[in-house]
Amino acid sequence: MARKISILICGLCLVGGCAVNPLTGEEELMFFPEQQDIEIGKGYAPEVEKQLGGRIENDALQNYVDSVGQRVARVSHKPNFDYHFVAVNDKSINAVALPGGYVFITQGMLKKLTSEAQLAGVLAHETAHIVARDVSNAMSKQIGIELLLSQLASRTSSQGAIILADLANQILSLRFSRDDERTADLGGMDYMVRAGYDPMGMVETMQMLEDEHSVRPIEFLSSHPSPDNRIAYLRQRTQTHYFNSRENSIVAREDYQKYVLNQLGD
Ligand SMILES: [Zn+2]
Numbered sequence: 001m002a003r004k005i006s007i008l009i010c011g012l013c014l015v016g017g018c019a020v021n022p023l024t025g026e027e028e029l030m031f032f033p034e035q036q037d038i039e040i041g042k043g044y045a046p047e048v049e050k051q052l053g054g055r056i057e058n059d060a061l062q063n064y065v066d067s068v069g070q071r072v073a074r075v076s077h078k079p080n081f082d083y084h085f086v087a088v089n090d091k092s093i094n095a096v097a098l099p100g101g102y103v104f105i106t107q108g109m110l111k112k113l114t115s116e117a118q119l120a121g122v123l124a125h126e127t128a129h130i131v132a133r134d135v136s137n138a139m140s141k142q143i144g145i146e147l148l149l150s151q152l153a154s155r156t157s158s159q160g161a162i163i164l165a166d167l168a169n170q171i172l173s174l175r176f177s178r179d180d181e182r183t184a185d186l187g188g189m190d191y192m193v194r195a196g197y198d199p200m201g202m203v204e205t206m207q208m209l210e211d212e213h214s215v216r217p218i219e220f221l222s223s224h225p226s227p228d229n230r231i232a233y234l235r236q237r238t239q240t241h242y243f244n245s246r247e248n249s250i251v252a253r254e255d256y257q258k259y260v261l262n263q264l265g266d
Contacts, residue, residue: 022077023132023187036145037136038081041100043152045084047168048096052104053089056264061087064259068116069103069123075194078131085123093212094219096172097126099136109220110260112208116252117192117201119260124188124195125202125224129176132183138174143167178227185227185234189242198249199238206231 021028049055055062069085081101090106097103103126105119113119129135139148151167154160176184185206189199210226212218227233238246 019133021132021183023128023183028133028137034133036149037099037130037133038101039152040136040139040145040148041098041102043155044148044164044168044171045098045102047164048098048102048171049086049088049104051165051168051172052094052096052106053091056087056089056107058087058263060259061263064255065105065110065119065123068120069127071195072120072124072191072197073101073127076127076131076191081130083127092219093209094223095122095126096223097129097135098171099130099133099139101130103127103130106219107264111264112212113205113260114253114256115201115204116256117198117250118205118208119201119256120192120195120197120250121188121199121202121205124192124197125184126188127191128184128187129180132180132187134176134180134184135174137180138176139171142174143170173223175223175225178225181224181230182227182233184224185230186237189234189237193242193245193249196250198246198251199234199242200246201251203231203234203238206234 019028019034020026065087066085070083073079073081073083083101083103085103085105087110088104088106091108092106093108093112095103095105095109103123105122109122110119113122136145139145148167151160151163155164185202189202192202193199209218209220210231213221213226
C-alpha cells in the first residue's frame with residue numbers, strides 16, 4: 001500500500017513538482033515554484049495588514065518585534081527570505097503568516113505575552129509555517145494559487161481592489177492541519193533555541209492560549225487548531241532535547257515590558 005502511494009506521489013511529482021519540507025525531510029507535492037510564494041506574500045501583505053487594523057505606529061515597538069523575529073528567522077531552514085515581522089492594531093489574539101516571509105502579530109496577542117522568549121515562540125511557530133510552505137499549501141487547497149496570482153494583476157481597478165480585499169479576508173481564514181501545527185510547534189521550538197531563547201517561552205505561550213480559549217474561542221486557535229497534548233509534547237521536548245540549552249538562555253521579561261507592554265498601555 002505504501003509503495004502504491006509513493007508511486008502515485010512520484011507520478012504526480014512529474015506532472016506538478018515536489019519540494020522537500022525541510023522540517024520533516026519528506027517530499028511534498030507543490031504545484032508552483034517558491035518564487036510565487038514571495039510574489040503572493042508581497043502582493044497581499046498590504047491588504048492583510050490593513051484588515052488587521054494597520055501597523056501599530058510605534059517605531060521602538062516595531063523594531064523590537066522585528067529584531068526578535070529576524071533573530072529567529074536567520075537560524076531557520078530558509079534564512080534568505082526577506083522576512084518582515086509586523087505588529088498590528090487588531091484586538092484579537094492572533095498571529096498570521098503569509099508565504100515568502102511576512103508575519104503579523106496582533107496587539108491582542110502582544111498584550112497577553114510577558115517575555116521576549118514567549119514572543120520568540122509565536123514568531124518562530126509562524127516562521128516554521130512559512131519554511132514548511134504550509135501557508136502556500138493551504139492557499140493552494142483552500143483558495144487557489146492561480147486565482148490569487150491573477151487578481152494581483154488587476155488590483156488597480158476598483159473591482160479588482162474589492163476582489164483583492166475579499167481574497168485577503170479568505171487568507172485570514174485559512175486553516176492548517178493538526179499535523180502542520182505539530183511540525184510548526186517542534187520546528188519553531190528548534191529555531192527559538194538556536195536563536196538563544198528559553199524554549200519554555202513557547203510552552204508558556206501555548207498554555208496562555210489554551211487558558212484564554214477555555215473562556216472564549218480565540219482567533220489564533222481557530223486557524224491554528226491545537227493538536228492533542230500540545231502542552232505535554234512541548235514540555236517534554238524542553239526536557240528531552242533542550243535540557244542543557246536552557247541555562248543562560250534568553251527570557252527577557254524586562255525588555256518585553258519596556259519595549260512592548262509599556263508602549264501599548266492598558
Ligand atoms: Zn500554527
